Amino acid sequence: MVMTDQSPDAGLPALPERLASVFRALRNGRHISRNDGLDFLDLERHTALYEHLLFGLGYTLRSHNQGFFYLEGTGALRSDRMRKALLFLLILFQDLEEGKLKREDRAWEKSLLRTTFKLSELPHFQTPQRRSLMAQVDVDESKVSDLLGSLKQLGVVRLLSDEQFGFLPPVYRFIDLCMRYADDANWTTPGTADLAEDRPAPEEEVEADS
Amino acid sequence: MPRNPQEFVRFVAKHYRLVVAMCRENQRFTSEAEIEAYARAHLEVGASPAVLVGRMKSLGVVSQTTSEWTPPPFLGRFLAEVEQRHTLASPGVVRGWVEKLSDLANNLSALSANGVPTSADAQLELGAVLDEVADTISAIALTVTGNCDRIGDEVGRYRAEEDARRVRFRLKRLISLHTDYLEPLLRLIDISGEFYRVSEQVVAACDRLAAYAMPGIDNPVSPQAAAVLRHVVWLRRGTLRQAQEAHRELGPLCEAAIRESTIARGVNRALEAIGSGDWERLDLDRQLVVVSAPDGSLLNDRGVVAYLLAARSYRDVPPPPLGADEPDEMDLPWTAASVREELEKKGAVDDVFEWICERVGRDRPDTPAALLHDLIDAAPECVSVVGADVQQYPFTHIDVESRVWRWKGHGHD
Numbered sequence: 260m261v262m263t264d265q266s267p268d269a270g271l272p273a274l275p276e277r278l279a280s281v282f283r284a285l286r287n288g289r290h291i292s293r294n295d296g297l298d299f300l301d302l303e304r305h306t307a308l309y310e311h312l313l314f315g316l317g318y319t320l321r322s323h324n325q326g327f328f329y330l331e332g333t334g335a336l337r338s339d340r341m342r343k344a345l346l347f348l349l350i351l352f353q354d355l356e357e358g359k360l361k362r363e364d365r366a367w368e369k370s371l372l373r374t375t376f377k378l379s380e381l382p383h384f385q386t387p388q389r390r391s392l393m394a395q396v397d398v399d400e401s402k403v404s405d406l407l408g409s410l411k412q413l414g415v416v417r418l419l420s421d422e423q424f425g426f427l428p429p430v431y432r433f434i435d436l437c438m439r440y441a442d443d444a445n446w447t448t449p450g451t452a453d454l455a456e457d458r459p460a461p462e463e464e465v466e467a468d469s
Numbered sequence: 470m471p472r473n474p475q476e477f478v479r480f481v482a483k484h485y486r487l488v489v490a491m492c493r494e495n496q497r498f499t500s501e502a503e504i505e506a507y508a509r510a511h512l513e514v515g516a517s518p519a520v521l522v523g524r525m526k527s528l529g530v531v532s533q534t535t536s537e538w539t540p541p542p543f544l545g546r547f548l549a550e551v552e553q554r555h556t557l558a559s560p561g562v563v564r565g566w567v568e569k570l571s572d573l574a575n576n577l578s579a580l581s582a583n584g585v586p587t588s589a590d591a592q593l594e595l596g597a598v599l600d601e602v603a604d605t606i607s608a609i610a611l612t613v614t615g616n617c618d619r620i621g622d623e624v625g626r627y628r629a630e631e632d633a634r635r636v637r638f639r640l641k642r643l644i645s646l647h648t649d650y651l652e653p654l655l656r657l658i659d660i661s662g663e664f665y666r667v668s669e670q671v672v673a674a675c676d677r678l679a680a681y682a683m684p685g686i687d688n689p690v691s692p693q694a695a696a697v698l699r700h701v702v703w704l705r706r707g708t709l710r711q712a713q714e715a716h717r718e719l720g721p722l723c724e725a726a727i728r729e730s731t732i733a734r735g736v737n738r739a740l741e742a743i744g745s746g747d748w749e750r751l752d753l754d755r756q757l758v759v760v761s762a763p764d765g766s767l768l769n770d771r772g773v774v775a776y777l778l779a780a781r782s783y784r785d786v787p788p789p790p791l792g793a794d795e796p797d798e799m800d801l802p803w804t805a806a807s808v809r810e811e812l813e814k815k816g817a818v819d820d821v822f823e824w825i826c827e828r829v830g831r832d833r834p835d836t837p838a839a840l841l842h843d844l845i846d847a848a849p850e851c852v853s854v855v856g857a858d859v860q861q862y863p864f865t866h867i868d869v870e871s872r873v874w875r876w877k878g879h880g881h882d
Binding site: 285286287288318329330331332337338341342345346349352353356360361365367368369392395413432434438439440443446 | 627753754757758
């Protein structure tokens with residue numbers, strides 16, 4: 260005689276403890292990183308199970324090497340919101356690149372997650388060109404807080420006291436995007452930040468080549 | 470002719486800029502007049518170029534080789550060392566030295582295959598090869614060390630530089646040093662590289678020869694081989710360590726710079742596209758997908774969802790006001806049941822269709838015909854055809870021909 264377990268839960272793994280909270284956050288576009296505490300730990304501990312469950316619902320759970328999770332699938336965020344976020348970050352990255360030679364380490368990316376930014380010192384409205392770019396997405400000084408709120412909701416920034424903010428690991432989705440644009444062989448417009456373009460005076464070159 | 474070193478050094482110190490310029494530019498003069506012409510630019514006003522050139526010749530600051538006057542090679546090397554100017558040799562140069570070492574190692578292996586040779590001539594030849602091996606290894610070590618020192622200098626200059634434009638140039642220079650010099654060099658001298666393989670061959674041959682060293686036996690080759698063995702192992706380890714240190718210093722710096730340069734290129738491309746209003750170029754819908762499906766209903770039935778949506782959109786509005794006129798009475802439509810009820814009361818009717826037409830009206834034949842049909846279906850036992858003749862039934866726009874149907878209720882048999 261064969262005995263079988265007739266209970267409905269037989270053979271099924273227990274659902275992750277934070278499933279409801281994680282699912283709700285991911286479906287709202289949040290990128291879950293260590294800053295999200297228990298949700299991140301649960302995701303990290305049961306990644307395979309989450310992948311399986313979310314795949315069954317039509318989503319793909321992505322795990323980034325910088326230590327965060329996010330969803331891919333149907334129901335994308337409105338593009339105007341992403342445009343604002345992207346433009347805001349592009350200008351900030353450009354400013355960091357331009358100013359890095361004044362820094363002691365002469366680099367910005369490695370310390371990006373440790374750097375804090377003051378709202379009053381943002382470069383977005385300091386030149387007419389950048390101001391005009393920001394106007395394209397209908398963002399002026401008064402709307403920067405809303406934009407940061409949106410980035411906070413995505414899990415990209417953390418808001419700090421004294422009108423400051425810092426980046427969280429999910430900002431690397433935007434950095435990855437810049438890398439893809441740079442590596443796009445079909446992009447005909449030449450980039451302008453190549454180190455080769457910054458030539459010193461001829462005498463300097465001779466001295467360095469000696 | 471013996472020279473006075475103190476006078477020599479004193480002269481070099483006094484005319485340092487002139488001597489350094491001659492050495493760095495690798496000047497060659499075919500006559501004293503050319504030397505005088507060159508030196509004149511570096512002399513104080515009133516000083517005699519002829520006297521100066523005479524001193525240079527007598528002290529050996531310039532010497533004549535193959536009919537040309539030139540600073541002696543040791544002077545250039547000495548000044549470079551003092552200034553810590555390290556020459557940068559291409560990996561091709563080091564590879565050339567390694568190839569030479571490989572030939573020597575093969576020669577050494579062949580000569581030492583049977584241990585230390587017994588004949589004096591063969592021992593002499595082996596000694597010469599060992600000398601050359603030691604020199605070649607030293608040359609490789611010196612070249613690699615020179616490159617590493619030069620790279621160290623460049624890193625130091627980069628870190629000390631304050632001018633932004635020069636910093637960018639120095640950074641580019643460091644990347645070139647890293648990519649074009651240090652990495653190929655490391656591949657060559659690393660434990661998996663050609664230099665290590667060849668030097669292992671030398672070590673094995675020297676080890677074999679050193680084993681023949683016996684007390685009391687006159688064998689100059691074995692001690693020499695033992696010395697070369699120590700020399701090779703020591704230099705190889707030191708060279709590799711220095712190259713790896715240079716790589717540790719330069720590698721992260723260059724990798725970060727290359728990566729940030731790439732990011733910046735992407736940033737600028739994207740900003741250019743945005744600046745020209747070409748958002749489509751950025752392909753955000755595919756390149757930066759962020760799911761946003763906030764909590765909503767989990768009902769799977771479209772009908773229910775539609776109903777709930779309609780219910781949610783319901784707004785309470787007052788009914789439309791009635792007009793001042795009294796509404797007309799509405800005629801109840803005829804049905805087979807009402808017709809049958811009337812006929813039951815009547816008891817018997819000779820022409821049912823005519824009877825229906827009188828009540829329903831003769832505007833259109835559809836309604837009376839349908840009622841007759843329903844009546845026949847509902848009470849077939851009460852309806853029957855009378856005779857074989859066809860009767861004409863006139864309507865407003867059409868006449869209908871039909872046989873005559875009679876109704877006979879249940880109580881009228």
